[in-house]
Amino acid sequence: MRILLLILLFAIALSFFIFTSPVQAAEISDAAKIFNSNCASCHIGGGNVLIAEKTLKKEAxxxxxxxxxxxxxxxIIHQIQNGKNAMPAFKSKLSEDEIIQVAAYVFQKAEQGW
Incomplete structure (x- = not known):
């Protein structure tokens, strides 16, 4: 049931990214703001400053x-929540909604090639 809820939330978030007007697209989304505040210090532009080969690019x-x-x-949600190796867990720092937003953002950016 929880996975279905997550998939539904992802679909809603993805549709938001796809169907925004050009004016809205120029604004920075909440997901981008959360990513920039919590993830970009290590994953700027989809890269990885600690382990170069473990980027956020689709192939990686x-x-x-x-x-x-x-x-x-x-x-992606699992990785954000639980972390791994040098990546910290964010389940106690970000809300479930924020984690879903960041996961949708990372997925979308990976699909677009960052």
Whole structure:
């Protein structure tokens, strides 16, 4: 049930990104603001300042995130919530909604090639 809710929220977030007007697209989304405040210090432009090969680019996510190809958004959510190695867990720092927004943002940017 929770996965279905996450998928629904992702679909809503993705539709927001796809169907924004040009004026709204020029503004920085909440997801981008959350990413910039919490993730960009290590992942600026989809890169990785600590481990160069573990970027947020689609090919790297496919390689390093378990189940990325079958359940992309859930894999990104899991990584944000729990962290791994040098990446800290954000489940106690960000709300569930903020994590979903950032996951949708990362997925969208990866699909677009950052």
């Amino acid at each position: 996510l496919q390689q390093y995130l378990k189940n990325y190809d079958t359940d992309s958004i859930a894999a």
